[in-house]
Amino acid sequence: MSLKELSSLEKALGLKKPNKYSTQGDRKVPVLQSINGPALVGLVTIATHLVQEAKQPELLGGSAEHKAVVQQWLEYRVTKVDGCHKEDIKTILKDLNSYLEDKVYLAGNQFTLADTLMYYGIHHVIVDLAVQEKEKYMNMTRWFDHVQHYPGVRHHLPPVVVLRNRVYTSGHH
Amino acid sequence: ANMEGQKAKRSVHNLGKSQYGTRLESDMALYRPTVAPVLTSELGVASPNERAPADAYCIVVIVLGKQCFLVLRQQQFNVQALVAVGERASKQMVKFAANINKESIVDVEAVVKKVEQTIESCSQQDVELHIERIFVVSQAEPRLPLQLEDCVRPEGEGDEDGRATVNQDTRLDNRVIDLRTTTSQAIFRLQSGVCQLFRDTLTNKGFVEIQTPKIISAASEGGANVFTVSYFKTSAYLAQSPQLYKQMCICADFDKVFCVGPVFRAEDSNTHRHLTEFVGLDIELAFNYHYHEVIESITDTMVQIFKGLRDKFQTEIQTVGKQYPSEPFKFLEPTLRLEYSEGVAMLREAGVEMGDEEDLSTPNEKLLGRLVKEKYDTDFYVLDKYPLAVRPFYTMPDPNDKKYSNSYDMFMRGEEILSGAQRIHDAQLLTERAMHHNIDLEKIKSYIDSFRYGAPPHGGGGIGLERVCMLYLGLHNVRQTSMFPRDPKRLTP
Numbered sequence: 001m002s003l004k005e006l007s008s009l010e011k012a013l014g015l016k017k018p019n020k021y022s023t024q025g026d027r028k029v030p031v032l033q034s035i036n037g038p039a040l041v042g043l044v045t046i047a048t049h050l051v052q053e054a055k056q057p058e059l060l061g062g063s064a065e066h067k068a069v070v071q072q073w074l075e076y077r078v079t080k081v082d083g084c085h086k087e088d089i090k091t092i093l094k095d096l097n098s099y100l101e102d103k104v105y106l107a108g109n110q111f112t113l114a115d116t117l118m119y120y121g122i123h124h125v126i127v128d129l130a131v132q133e134k135e136k137y138m139n140m141t142r143w144f145d146h147v148q149h150y151p152g153v154r155h156h157l158p159p160v161v162v163l164r165n166r167v168y169t170s171g172h173h
Numbered sequence: 174a175n176m177e178g179q180k181a182k183r184s185v186h187n188l189g190k191s192q193y194g195t196r197l198e199s200d201m202a203l204y205r206p207t208v209a210p211v212l213t214s215e216l217g218v219a220s221p222n223e224r225a226p227a228d229a230y231c232i233v234v235i236v237l238g239k240q241c242f243l244v245l246r247q248q249q250f251n252v253q254a255l256v257a258v259g260e261r262a263s264k265q266m267v268k269f270a271a272n273i274n275k276e277s278i279v280d281v282e283a284v285v286k287k288v289e290q291t292i293e294s295c296s297q298q299d300v301e302l303h304i305e306r307i308f309v310v311s312q313a314e315p316r317l318p319l320q321l322e323d324c325v326r327p328e329g330e331g332d333e334d335g336r337a338t339v340n341q342d343t344r345l346d347n348r349v350i351d352l353r354t355t356t357s358q359a360i361f362r363l364q365s366g367v368c369q370l371f372r373d374t375l376t377n378k379g380f381v382e383i384q385t386p387k388i389i390s391a392a393s394e395g396g397a398n399v400f401t402v403s404y405f406k407t408s409a410y411l412a413q414s415p416q417l418y419k420q421m422c423i424c425a426d427f428d429k430v431f432c433v434g435p436v437f438r439a440e441d442s443n444t445h446r447h448l449t450e451f452v453g454l455d456i457e458l459a460f461n462y463h464y465h466e467v468i469e470s471i472t473d474t475m476v477q478i479f480k481g482l483r484d485k486f487q488t489e490i491q492t493v494g495k496q497y498p499s500e501p502f503k504f505l506e507p508t509l510r511l512e513y514s515e516g517v518a519m520l521r522e523a524g525v526e527m528g529d530e531e532d533l534s535t536p537n538e539k540l541l542g543r544l545v546k547e548k549y550d551t552d553f554y555v556l557d558k559y560p561l562a563v564r565p566f567y568t569m570p571d572p573n574d575k576k577y578s579n580s581y582d583m584f585m586r587g588e589e590i591l592s593g594a595q596r597i598h599d600a601q602l603l604t605e606r607a608m609h610h611n612i613d614l615e616k617i618k619s620y621i622d623s624f625r626y627g628a629p630p631h632g633g634g635g636i637g638l639e640r641v642c643m644l645y646l647g648l649h650n651v652r653q654t655s656m657f658p659r660d661p662k663r664l665t666p
Contacts, residue, residue: 131523131540161524167543169500 002030002043005120008155009047012116013054021046027083043117044074051113059113066107073106073114081121089125093137096122100139104146111150119147123157135168193266196280196308214250216285216297230353231279234271241270244295245281245302249355249492251295254283254302261305270304276313276321276350282306318347324354327496341652348657348666359492360654363482364642366489368433370481371454374474380429380458385418387411387435391616398440400449411437414635416567417620419457420596424628429458429470436637441661445650446588446640450659454641457633464569464579464595467632468555471593472508475553475583475636479504482645490646499647502552502585509545509554513577516556519544530560530576542587552644557581559594566610567603569595569632579632585644593634600624 022031032040061067106114134141145162229245239258256270283302291298344351400411422430436453460466561578571577580594597603642654652658
């Protein structure tokens with residue numbers, strides 16, 4: 001799963017030469033062996049490296065505070081979203097929904113790596129949500145629809161249908 | 174209590190002069206009120222000064238100093254009444270009134286007085302009764318199994334104060350009391366209206382009402398969900414629908430028929446919309462050129478019912494809405510009709526994956542209902558041309574496309590209320606389709622025979638009275654619209 005993500009990320013960043021990745025351990029943590037230097041282990045580490053390789057540091061945040069927020073969501077993705085149990089999904093959706101109430105992207109008003117990786121990570125949950133649930137987590141769904149249409153991001157993932165109009169009124173149970 | 178008893182006994186002899194007491198059956202022959210009884214619903218500022226309401230239920234007794242306040246109720250209407258120490262009433266009479274148990278039936282003679290401040294809590298808000306004589310006709314037991322004010326409390330209200338709502342099972346176990354609530358009274362009056370409108374509309378269209386047998390020799394819709402009864406030395410079944418008999422009436426040259434009667438389904442479904450016994454309103458008619466004539470006849474009947482309810486039962490709709498708020502029911506004229514394939518396309522657009530000939534699951538039906546509501550702004554619509562594979566054996570296939578059939582479902586608020594179709598009226602085709610469905614031809618021999626001697630093309634459908642009422646009012650459980658519901662877990666009251 002992570003390998004597909006990384007290959008999509010490379011395409012999204014416009015990197016011409018795809019890297020060769022390997023995995024380690026039961027949890028299939030991705031590894032990138034570099035020619036001159038230590039191996040890079042872990043999705044976030046490798047992704048960050050790719051962003052720098054593509055010379056798009058703005059994707060990691062502008063100000064120091066901004067950078068910290070991006071790191072926070074990257075960590076959330078790897079620790080909370082990956083390998084989460086069914087019971088945790090509701091909490092994650094609620095968290096994202098309330099956080100995104102007044103923000104366009106995860107790090108505020110700017111598209112960053114946090115959005116891409118969160119999109120890749122949470123796609124398998126969103127694709128199975130019923131229309132009513134998507135409307136319940138309105139802000140999260142709005143963000144998701146926005147990111148999946150962001151040029152160059154989607155790649156390996158099928159599009160999730162998001163209706164333009166609300167079908168369930170607020171009084172609906 | 175003893176004193177009261179003695180007083181009551183004495184009053185038998187001079188009943189005409191006594192002012193209060195418990196009235197015994199033996200007294201009834203002697204008692205004549207001084208004025209004609211009046212209904213609580215008629216009490217208002219225009220009422221002349223002295224009236225006697227007919228027997229009413231006494232629902233609340235509050236004592237304040239030298240006065241006793243009561244609320245008297247008849248069906249959906251209630252009025253405040255008062256017994257005060259003074260010219261009209263003695264201290265003992267006020268004490269008697271204060272000791273009347275809630276829900277007792279009382280007979281009262283009172284003077285109707287205009288009040289300065291509107292009495293918000295009663296239906297008759299501009300007047301109160303100053304009681305001159307009060308008799309208990311039937312005493313209720315002091316401990317009631319449930320409190321009426323708890324029964325009409327909307328969900329969620331009063332949660333902070335710790336005031337309860339009553340759960341459904343308790344209500345159903347004590348149905349006689351639960352049915353007295355304003356909400357229940359309104360629901361079942363509306364239901365009576367649905368039956369009346371159904372009959373009147375169809376009679377005006379030239380339909381004949383028929384009665385069909387409920388004890389039958391073979392399961393009409395398939396063997397699984399049928400109740401068996403012992404029938405002398407053999408067994409018989411309770412009819413799952415009047416289907417076969419409706420059709421036989423058409424073959425018997427009755428042209429257009431309808432019937433209202435019980436339907437028995439031994440389905441072990443414990444859902445909000447299934448009952449094991451419900452009232453079926455069924456229609457069957459012969460048509461001239463195209464089965465859409467049948468659809469039009471049915472949808473027009475439904476629209477007349479909706480209009481009749483909207484125009485004549487607003488009070489009831491509002492009363493139910495106080496406890497169970499919902500959006501008013503919307504429908505289009507002419508009724509919206511979509512083809513099954515269009516419905517599938519709408520669902521696919523919303524991200525649902527399903528096959529062309531796949532049946533609609535309940536969640537998909539509901540979602541389609543929401544999509545239709547959003548797009549066309551209607552709570553009532555028809556889905557036409559269902560795939561043949563998912564319909565019963567007697568459904569007429571579509572002559573232009575053998576994957577589909579001349580059958581249709583109708584929906585209210587996204588839930589199915591009617592399943593109907595053009596029926597096969599040719600014995601040979603019917604035999605072929607039955608064999609295709611692996612049905613034992615011996616069991617349906619007399620059914621197939623009805624079509625051997627000249628049968629017109631015909632179609633129809635049936636609705637469930639309880640489900641239609643539930644969905645029209647926007648309620649969420651069919652037991653609320655069934656007076657004494659039957660389900661896999663309930664056989665009483």
